[in-house]
Amino acid sequence: MANLHPNSGDPKVTYEYRRKKHAEEMRMQVITFTMMIFFTVIAFAAVGAGFSKWFIVPFVLLLAVVQVIFQLYYFMHMSHKGHEAPQLFMYSGVIVGFVTILAFVTIIWW
């Protein structure tokens, strides 16, 4: 995105600044990537260890949600500026979907 590259008058400063930013970002990506692999291993381990399904299902779902957030924020750059509108619509969609599913599992007439 254009606003990722703030242009100061001095090309050297801009370059240094971007280098630093990119290095930081790379570090975060490596960290989250490691954590995502770790989560996946835990998820498999949890199923393999044979806990009660009342523990496993919510636990694996929770790990999945965290992974989705990592994916969106660190790999798809939603943490950067200029993503307010997509965020608004994604969260609205999540809320509408959640309310609908909640209604379906609680009040539907069987």
Place this chain on the structure above:
Amino acid sequence: MSTIAHTQKRGFAGTVWEYLTTVDHKKIAILYLLAGGFFFIVGGIEAMMIRIQLAVPNNDFVSAGLFNEIITMHGTTMIFLAAMPLLFAFMNAVMPLQIGARDVAFPFINALGFWLFFFGGLFLNLSWFLGGAPDAGWTSYASLSLASEGHGIDFYALGLQISGFGTLMGGINFLVTIINMRAPGMTYMRMPLFTWTTFVASALILFAFPPLTVGLFMLIFDRMFGSGFFDVAMGGNTIIWEHFFWIFGHPEVYILVLPAFGIFSEIFPTFARKRLFGYSSMVFATVLIGFLGFMVWAHHMFTTGLGPIANAIFAVATMAIAVPTGIKIFNWILTIWGGSIKFTVPMLYAVAFIPSFVMGGVTGVMQAAAPADYQFHDSYFIVAHFHYVIVGGIVLGLLGGAHFYWPLMFGTMLSEKLGKVTFVLFLIGFHLTFFIQHFLGLMGMPRRVWTFLPGQGLDSGNLISSIGAAFMAVGVIIFLVNVVITQVKNVQVGRDPWEDGRTLEWSLPSPTPYYNFKQLPLVRGLDPYWIEKMEGKTEMTPAEPVGDIHMPNNSFVPFVISLGLFIAAFGAMYHADEGKDWAIPVLIIGMIVTFGAMLYRSIKDDHGYHIHKEELLDESGKGGAV
């Protein structure tokens, strides 16, 4: 290429080809207006047949089965094929101009959306000639629609699916346009209210149409491919359809009414010659209505047996919607208050809209009380309520908007005199038709009945209602006469034909140049054109020097993609019939046409063309442009 193709006179065939391939939002608006207007007439004829049948007791003008088909098609046509496309016509014609854009974000998808809607609507209406129309009501509840014989419901499901894709595309397109293509200085809180309502309605389309798509696919699979989502005997649940339908269907009524609110919010300040009262609260109310619209769908299903807790929650949520709507009503009244009012035809519609819509809103709150709804449910009271909201809100908005935006779309002014005749006839007819239906409902007349017996106190009420419908029909005919006379005379009006235009669309010369803005305008506040006029200027301050303008090329591909789905729908529908071996090949051929056209679009580069600076400067010498 470039301007030469746009300025030369075309023959009839050339004009038709231009419209078949156009990607220009102003021409797509005209297509939406024509197609929506056509379906509005079709739905109106169906309405007249309903009222003729019910004018006297024990009537046999139409048979009971045909009556079911007529009411189903009247509702479906009016909502999906008339009201929505007509609103899309105004959104396309006005919204890009209001935000100072040269076109919508995806002109190709805009055209595709129109053609999908058109072919879906055509498919649905072909059911009249191909063995009977759908007959399970516009809501098509699954327990009824799964039992319906013939192909009527298949036409409904497939036709709405195709046209629904088009609507979804249109909605996403408007969202992207409004987020990304506003002119310099056009912040969110400087956007005209019609743009705001388009934005919120498009967001509602984005969230509401997927449930309809899912529901329709399940219906298609249940009926045509032997699945059992809604079939209780196979372990399905027939109520799920109702939920899916109303999760879509309730936001749908706000999708329809919000743009109508937007049109009125443009008409009031223009002809009261005051800025809109409480602009920011209007925006807030619009967003809040959109949000609450998703939390209330089950109020259509109070009598399904959801239980007292669910009913109470949805009743309270429903009543809450009256609050933002009330904010809007008061803001409109306070906009008129103390204004220097001009009673033009659009203003008459806007003023008549307030009491008419409030009556619909009040009966809505009555029905929101769940215990009372048990009495109102499935009676003519409901029919009266939603016609007050839809005709008193949306249709008055469409008629007012048609008069208001006619000079913008066609460069001519509809006759004020004939417009006033239409207005008086239509308004009287509307109240005559639907007011009495409240009482018919309270006296126990159920909705969707084919006929009624004499001597039950329903005779005169129904006759009055039918007479009112005739008034409305005459009003619409006079409107059409007005359109024909105006277009035949073809007296072109200039820039700002209402003389009190406030927003950017009126700052453009008439007819609007095909590139809209030669230079993007600089927006310095709410009602930007009004600000410039108050400083003695006649045009907008440009925000950029004259430069090359990038334009998209026309394309025939949207038509072909839509045609392919239209063909495929016949194959999908007939494949289960005995002895129709041609159905599967037709399905495959249709899909090949669609995906082939999409592949062609994907692999062939089409970079559009540029209008060069020199040509733009040239044109200003001839008058015309900014």
